[in-house]
Amino acid sequence: MIQIQDLRKRYGRMEALKGLTLELEKGTVFGFVGPNGAGKSTTMSILATLLAPTSGKAYVGGYEVTKHPREVRKLIGYMPDFFGVYDNLTAEEYLEFYAANYDIPAARRKVIIPQLLELVNLNHKRDAYVDSLSRGMKQRLGLARCLVHDPEVLILDEPASGLDPRARIELREILKELRNMGKTILISSHILPELAEMCDVIGVIEEGKLVAFGRVDEIYTKMREKRVIRIRLLDRLEETIAFLREQPSVSSVSREGNGVAVGFSGDDEQQVELLRNLAAAGFSVASFSEEKGDLEEIFLEITKGVGS
Amino acid sequence: MNGFMNLLKRLNNPVLFNEWKMRMRNGRTPWILFAYLVVLGAVTLLYIFLETDGGSYYSPYQTRDMFITLSILQLGMIFFVVPGLTAGVISGERERQTLNILLTTNIGPTRLVVGKWLASLSFMTFLIVSTIPLYAIVFLYGGVSPVQVVKVFGFYLVTMFGIGSVGVLFSTLLRRTGIATVLCYAVFFCYTVGTTILGEIVRELLYYYQRVNNLPRMRAEWLNIFNDINPLFALMNLFGEGPVRSVSPGAANQSWLAQIDPYWVYNACFGLVTVICLLLAVYLIQPVRPSLFKRGAGER
Numbered sequence: 001m002i003q004i005q006d007l008r009k010r011y012g013r014m015e016a017l018k019g020l021t022l023e024l025e026k027g028t029v030f031g032f033v034g035p036n037g038a039g040k041s042t043t044m045s046i047l048a049t050l051l052a053p054t055s056g057k058a059y060v061g062g063y064e065v066t067k068h069p070r071e072v073r074k075l076i077g078y079m080p081d082f083f084g085v086y087d088n089l090t091a092e093e094y095l096e097f098y099a100a101n102y103d104i105p106a107a108r109r110k111v112i113i114p115q116l117l118e119l120v121n122l123n124h125k126r127d128a129y130v131d132s133l134s135r136g137m138k139q140r141l142g143l144a145r146c147l148v149h150d151p152e153v154l155i156l157d158e159p160a161s162g163l164d165p166r167a168r169i170e171l172r173e174i175l176k177e178l179r180n181m182g183k184t185i186l187i188s189s190h191i192l193p194e195l196a197e198m199c200d201v202i203g204v205i206e207e208g209k210l211v212a213f214g215r216v217d218e219i220y221t222k223m224r225e226k227r228v229i230r231i232r233l234l235d236r237l238e239e240t241i242a243f244l245r246e247q248p249s250v251s252s253v254s255r256e257g258n259g260v261a262v263g264f265s266g267d268d269e270q271q272v273e274l275l276r277n278l279a280a281a282g283f284s285v286a287s288f289s290e291e292k293g294d295l296e297e298i299f300l301e302i303t304k305g306v307g308s
Numbered sequence: 309m310n311g312f313m314n315l316l317k318r319l320n321n322p323v324l325f326n327e328w329k330m331r332m333r334n335g336r337t338p339w340i341l342f343a344y345l346v347v348l349g350a351v352t353l354l355y356i357f358l359e360t361d362g363g364s365y366y367s368p369y370q371t372r373d374m375f376i377t378l379s380i381l382q383l384g385m386i387f388f389v390v391p392g393l394t395a396g397v398i399s400g401e402r403e404r405q406t407l408n409i410l411l412t413t414n415i416g417p418t419r420l421v422v423g424k425w426l427a428s429l430s431f432m433t434f435l436i437v438s439t440i441p442l443y444a445i446v447f448l449y450g451g452v453s454p455v456q457v458v459k460v461f462g463f464y465l466v467t468m469f470g471i472g473s474v475g476v477l478f479s480t481l482l483r484r485t486g487i488a489t490v491l492c493y494a495v496f497f498c499y500t501v502g503t504t505i506l507g508e509i510v511r512e513l514l515y516y517y518q519r520v521n522n523l524p525r526m527r528a529e530w531l532n533i534f535n536d537i538n539p540l541f542a543l544m545n546l547f548g549e550g551p552v553r554s555v556s557p558g559a560a561n562q563s564w565l566a567q568i569d570p571y572w573v574y575n576a577c578f579g580l581v582t583v584i585c586l587l588l589a590v591y592l593i594q595p596v597r598p599s600l601f602k603r604g605a606g607e608r
Contacts (some may be wrong), residue, residue, distance in 0.1 A: 093329070
């Protein structure tokens, strides 16, 4: 559905995109992660027909974005990172205006607008002026606006930025619903865990290059395999470390104050076995807790070499 | 009939309808209307008061003068209000961060620019129409022909189209509404004053050349075009006032240029400005502009 081939964008001396290549299949929810200025918004603007690349090609639904912008616009719903609204319009009129801009007949608009307001939980704000809505509500209204022409692809640039936790959860639920509707979604954020929960595929972009690309389920499998156990001891620290190093399911041991951090590659039963062995050997275990692996660290580790 | 239906279809412009709706909901709109009528009404009533010495006899000749005064004042108001209305139509969308969203819809650059332009001009037309009761005072006493009235309103319309299109072009070119508005006022001031001064400078240089080279002194009729395209002189010319040029169709001693009614020269000039500015705005507003000179094969 989306193909990007050796995409480059230069602003004077600054190169925002350095040969980005990417391919997404229909129905994929792709999370685009990277720090500010990494090139996420530039890529999205090119896909949304708002920016011409310096070189390279980008296709949406088989259409080259610079040569067939009209066809591409019919296929996409674009939500920029910052967008304004018309203050003198109600939520319903706002959607009505954009639906008319997509040449949707008036009779059809009357049917789809209440449905869209319901989808984004803004039915009760139908007659409220847009400027009276909270940031989270405006963001949801923006999402409804992207959907007025029922596009196959959604390009959402940092939709969760600036939202409070409750608004983030609401947005995430709507995105899950859209995923179930079979939409291809390209969503950006600079926080990986935020995207991992709702995406099928994640790509990390840094300084205009794709440095990592992989499926989210692979990351979670890896995370289950690689857990960290923190053990706090009352005494005999050095002896405990030596003991742990002899255990087959322990991959690494490092000292942390009066405790140790254990890299553990076994399953739950082996974890119970380890605790039992420590107690049997007479070590004074004050606490024994499992910690999930660092998502970003694991992701970068399993996708090492991508884009280089 | 088909052409009319096509026109109606083209006018079915969501941007235009949306602008009308928002304009009428804006709290400033009634105040703008109020201020506009107060200025024109006050001047008209003051004029009547002064001409009649406090309200006695009033002749049709004085009504004609009042009509001219009112028309010039209206022209001044158009030059004052239209840049303010149009110079922010595109840059305002950019400042509000709504332009990019609009550009990703099916609306297209032509419908967007024309919709914004027509919306601003229709508000100006609304202001002018609201002053018709003031003109009714003139009609009550007579002294002005209906053709003159129609011509004056046609003149306003063409002038508005021209100024409005320049405003829209500046609004597309410049990111800030404030700068676009100031530049628009500056350009029209320079245009109005400049066309007159430039015409006279060129005329004097021509006479100087004829004197130095001992050539017979010939009137350069083509230089009158500077007066013809000057909004103030063009309006005055409608009443046979100002640096008026007599038109004698078919006169053997006049060039073809001198035989064209200055009213139509002005309309043609402003019509051309309108078309050029709107086409430029439509081209420039596109985020990814098609090359004007290179035509590539379609790719899918």
